[in-house]
Amino acid sequence: MVHVTPGDATNSAALDDATTEFEQHRDLVFAVSYNLLGSVAEAEDVVQEAWLAWASARRADIGNVRAYLVRIGVNDALARLNRARRERETYPGLWLPEPLPTDVDGEVNAMQSEAISFAMMVVLESLTPLERAVFVLNEVFGYSYREIADVVERSPDSVRQVGHRAHQHIRQRRGRYQADFDVRRAVTARFLVASQGGDLNALLELLAPDVAMWTDSGGLVKTARRVIVGREKVLRLRDGAEALFMDQLTPSMVHINGGPAILLSRNAAPFAVVALDIDPDDHTIRGIYSVVSPVKLRILDLSAPRRLP
Template structure:
């Protein structure tokens, strides 16, 4: 009986998907990138491949780069705010702060603001810990230029990421209190949970009702969230909706289900003062397939 990991590609498939997902922001695009990498791998004469893992990372990164460049052009005409595709994660991923942050919706949103090359360098260096020399080889660029890309990307991300003074357990409590207020329609508790400059991102992709722009400010966000509570959404009556508390992208989250499957997901980003500074609501049906299938993001 053949060992399931006799083929290096199968051995490293989860790693390749993890790289591609952080590069592309959607499970569908990541899976396509991994499939393209497999085609290239399976058709190559591998007798001269000394380090299969490094070679596979190189293939996958470059495939993802090509896809990201074309995806960015499509996202310029996307209807409303573009958000990454949420994926289920196990609750214990939250205990690993660096890992959970690297797949959080907040981080993936920040990564969208990088150039494709900056994103590739940041993901490989800051998330997976590859040395600049290896990244330079993977991207076919000089180590000096890769270091410059990495430094620029890191400064950009640092300027936009949230710094937490409270631990992960406290952030989870804040998030759960926020969800309680949303589900209970309690505007007073909701306003207490929201940071004054909170931003609400709603991604319907033009396929379901959603705000066409990011909504900013506690009063506007609170009003919007309480306004949709108890209302029909995506053609589903409130009586037919069910809410699940799960973990998505390393964070506590809500999934709102209709009779035919998920109709939206909700995640929240907590700031250093213990208030919600961003809410991400994904309702585009194309971005709910991984959740509907119960797929988990590999660590």
């Protein structure tokens, strides 16, 4: 029999209370961290560090648990992002975020699903870490510049200036946001059917003339190490890949990074994830984002779908 002293019981109850409070904000800390880092594993590490800080803090002195945990998470993520940016300067080929399985029933916030799309996260990579944090907290999670100033320990005026620069940059690079979810799902399904059937005419209709294709292999799979731009070039590359692999792959529709995507599996193991960026006006495909890095695809075997907070 295990004997529990009154002090042990009190500590255990306090830990249970701390865990209950923390769990109410876990998804938010993860979502903000993933938006900043583009890495599921790193975002999980940020959540763990936030928990350790919370568990050892004088919780009676913390008036706003949500603000405290977000501040801990953002500053940890910013430190990691600064290190990651230096590492990505020598990344072999093109960098894309780790695919994040998301809950299709969680499609409730268009801005949040757009913010973790491959297309948006590629643009976010061109911001400074501080610009990225301010943009994500303001535009995606609805924080005011005054609230953000408390998080990043800057003056509200300086944060407002940073936010203005970030918004201008995003608008210039991204333009209008993505198409409606139902449109994206329908176009993705048509692209999969046309690719499987080798229907060149259907693919030509789907692809924008200046479609761009990004492929992240992490240097572990032979792929193009630069962005391929233009319908004809993309089709030639697709034909070459199809000749090598398509007869060995099983495609399926999945929900990744807040939207529909195609999962290609080989021998029941993930081989590639393909996400499309659809023009909201004419519904053509303006971007193709493929992750074939085995390291980044391992997360698909480990992660349950996440509902956006």
